[in-house]
Amino acid sequence: MPPTNRIYLDNAATSWPKPAAVYDAVDRYMRKNGAPAGRGTYGEAIEVERLVSESRKQIADLIGVSDSKRIIFTSNGTDSLNLALHGLLRAGDHVVTTVCEHNSVLRPLRQLEKNRDVTVTRVECGASGIVDATAFEAAVNSNTKLFVLTQASNVTGAIQPAETIGRIANSRGIRFLIDAAQSLGHVPLNAIELRAHLIAAPGHKGLLGPLGTGVLYVAPGVEAYLHATRQGGTGTLSETDYQPMTMPDKYESGNHNVPGIVGLGAALTYLTERGVKHIALHEQELTSRLLNGFLSLDNVTIYGPHDAKQRVGVVSINIEGYDPQEVATMLDTAYSIQVRSGFHCAPLMHEKLSTRDCGGTVRFSVGAFTTHEHVDRAIQAVSEIAASAI
Template sequence: MGGLKRIYLDNAATSWPKPDSVYDAVSRYLRECGAPAGRSVYAEAHQANQAVTAARASLAKFLGADDPRRVIFTLNGTDALNLAIHGLLDEGDHVVTTVVEHNSVLRPLRQLETCRGVKVDRVACNVRGYVDPLAIRRAIRPKTKLVAVTHASNVTGTIQNISEITAIAHEREAVVLVDAAQTLGYLPIHVGELGIDLLAAPGHKGLLGPLGTGLLYLRAGMERRIRTLREGGTGTQSDDDRQPQMLPYKYEAGSLNVPGIVGLGAGIDFLRMQGNRLREHHQQLTDRLIAGLIDIGGVRVFGPAEASERVGVVSIAIEGYDPQEVAATLDGAHRVQVRAGFHCAPLMHAALGTLDLGGAVRFSIGVFNTEADIDAAIAAVAEVAAESAAT
């Protein structure tokens, strides 16, 4: 492996590297503070509390949420999606979702369908991974309580039209849950303007926080409809053995992941300082990657070609080559690190026709990738594809 530089293109799984300010914030908290948040009154406990409050406020501002208490810290994106889905649905409810979803939406819904009599319709996408909002409209029934849709696919990067979907769902009084795992931090999201009722996202991908962080945003009033999935200590109303109903405590039982949350806060501050520059950089790199990959013989690129219709998640298949083998060769020979397989999105791979091919090879661009990284990845794929053509 010698002097080859590590080229990390697995940012859709978790972003790496993080800004220095994230490492510093986590390290400083662990070394100098180390106290729990919301529990005690000594100086360091107060500092921990302030740090969590500040991170929550930054996150709310970043999302365009008017009240920071509507942002709940969770363990990851999956935890936030489970809270929204299991917390909302009852026996007999109907849900509209799509085939482009991640298993963190599909599996809770399958579980409720199997064990609790919830009915689920999964709307198809077109060849580019786009779900027609009118198909969602057609799937909505009188008992539809929830429309659960991912903002951008973690396989093809395709961006869905959230404002049209929320308008359609709200005409029929359905709640809209948006899985923003692949968009928050990469695309501007204003929950009010998009009409989002519930937004779930990891803190460790586009928001640049550490693993073990995530969030659920709840529009005003949703807290009266979403049950808690776990109860416990919150540091508030401790003389009462019932779970507080006040936000955010209602949904934040147990000691918070303060090192993760202060890191997440630093990640958001970094993004806010960088502004549109990062977004433009991301789009340019995505364009560059797609243009390079499309030109390689034997390589099929999934999803839309236009960077404006997608985020920097790009999956490919190389004719005659198993995706796992491609990923192993890219890492082993070139230190290009990608993810191969089904990406926890079985219905999306079924829609793309890649289930029998072992899935696809996914490149996902992060804020610290460079043009040189992208060019190296393209050159590595070209070499693998040429070998496969020669054999």
């Protein structure tokens, strides 16, 4: 658990603290094993390969997928999204996405518009940040190849109707990529029920693993048209200078971040034992408490749905009379409360929320280890800052 005087409410950036088993697993691997994965026949190398395979299987189990070779390890959520977007899209393809996306979706798409003649429709969301699924359908044209959706916004916390959008995508023969950066590990997620072709997620947020880890789920058959964006040593088929086409080697060139993946495995054991369903309930309860606390304050604006059931544990606010950066600094220096201020890498979302010209928002994000006391202290701090602005 964190030192008592530090209240960490920046879990949307990366989760902290991690389960104790994560620190132990990383330390144990670094001190006692240290071998590369998939590249040796001595005892430690075989053991580490087992640990990496086990982490892969745990991710597959978590998202309801039977073949763990469909899970690709990457460096972070951004890396997974780049592989999916650059690997999938060809000249002339049309993509439908939303104004709620993170720059890890928006920027690769801008690049592909510029350099590969890809066209993009960015559908709007409603005032609370929720997208109408029928807007995806309405945006489809004869060249539409891909829908891209952030399942939960890192600004408003709003949960999108991913299952409905997945159904539309599949009925129209369109591929569906989900950015699960703010949902995986926070709410139950099943790749099959969502009809997702690709799911990109960091390992270091809701999955509670170390920074420098990420995953990409690739549905059966998708590898036939998903190009590898990097080539190199995989430890397999070393007698040839052609990239292997087998899963997951096709997309996993270079030595793995084994300390990170082993730590992620330990985090997944914790997540599975505690249960994502229970974590979701815990975070929903905290979010509801936070929302109710902020709603009771006069000069505080809350962005996103006011019903905690429609959100993950991300709550953005502004206090009248204060710049978001000033609020974040006051929270840190006077209250030891750590939050994030600014645009949260989601510029189009701020246009929609009209928070572009006021410097964005102050974002509080709870996690698996956040307590009621943390939330109450955050509400008290915000109420004192808000009162001082009058």
